[in-house]
Amino acid sequence: MRLLGHVELNCTLTCETGLHIGDEGALEIGGVDGPVVKEPTEGYPYVPGSSLKGKMRSLLEWHEGKVDSEGDTHECGDADAVSCPICRVFGTPADIDANTGPTRLSVRDAFPTEETKIRWEEEFDTVLPYTEIKTENSINRITAAANVRSNERVPKDSEFDCEFVYGVYDLDDGGQPDLDNLALIEQGLSLLEDSWLGGSGSRGYGSVTFDDLRYTARTADDYRSRGTASDETRDRDEMTLDEIRELFEDV
Ligand SMILES: [Zn+2]
Structure with a gap:
């Protein structure tokens, strides 16, 4: 079994509504009940790759x-x-001896675009920088007691850079070839656009869209020439899925 190369998909995630990916373990200033997950060095909210991947997998399983x-x-x-x-694409638990080869898809953490960071700094410079607080009022249907909870949210129109890296192998095991399964990424993204990401989706949180999809690819030969190739040849051009298929047929 041999690695033929990697396909990379980059795109922009836009929050069409407020987004809440909770960090329940966080110690938070500002007295908010449900803080969002933030990267530790600069304190910006981000979208963990595991959240994206898990939701895509779950939606594809239902589908x-x-x-x-x-x-x-x-x-x-x-x-x-x-x-x-x-x-094959999303992986199997370690205790299953499935012989599917390595997990093909790796989803990177998605960090805010520079424009989004600037906007957050200008518009949301409050106790909790970069985010908004939404107060949710739920009524206990038996006791009629009101329960007020404050949720931190990434504001509507925030944008994040997403990156999906997909390994292509020549594994001939009777399963579907990796290049055919590559389509699962875009199918998962489409399903996610009609669902939600993070918490409180049934209350309208977490509507997201994915735009500006760009595919690039690197074959095993490209890695071999690293360190000898000039910088220009290292830059990768955007490719269509048909071009990627042709490229790997030649490998
Ligand atoms: Zn399965």
């Missing part, structure tokens, strides 16, 4: 009819995983 009648998360047994595109 492909892989969720069982108990609604448990999907997990292939040893024998089934090879023929299951979702387990």
Whole structure:
């Protein structure tokens, strides 16, 4: 089994509504009940790759009819995983001896664009910089007691740079080839646009869109020439999916 190369997909995530990806373990100033996850050095909110990947996987499992009648998360047994595109792309638990090869998809943490950082600094310079506070009032339906909770949210129109890295292998095991399964990334993003990211989606939080999709690719030969190639040849041009398919057919 050999690595043929990597395909990279970059795109921009835009928050169409306030986004709450909670960091329940955080010690927060400002007395907010539900803080959002922030990167530790500069304190900006970000979108963890694990949140994006987990939500995409879950939506694809529902879409492909892989969720069982108990609604448990999907997990292939040893024998089934090879023929299951979702387990090949998103990975299997370490205790399953599935022979699917390495997890193909890696989702990087998505950090705010420079424009978004500037806007946050100008518009949200409050107790909690960069974010807004939304107070949610829920009524206990039995006792009628009101419960007020304050949620920190990434403001509407914030933008984040997303990066998906996908490994292409020549594994001939009877499963679907990696280049065919590459389509799962965009399918997952489309499903996510019609769902939500993070918490309180049923209350309108977490509507996101993905724009400006750009594919690039690097073959195993490109890695071999690293350190000898000039800087110009190291820059990668944007490619269509058809061009990527042709490129890997030649490898
Ligand atoms: Zn599976």
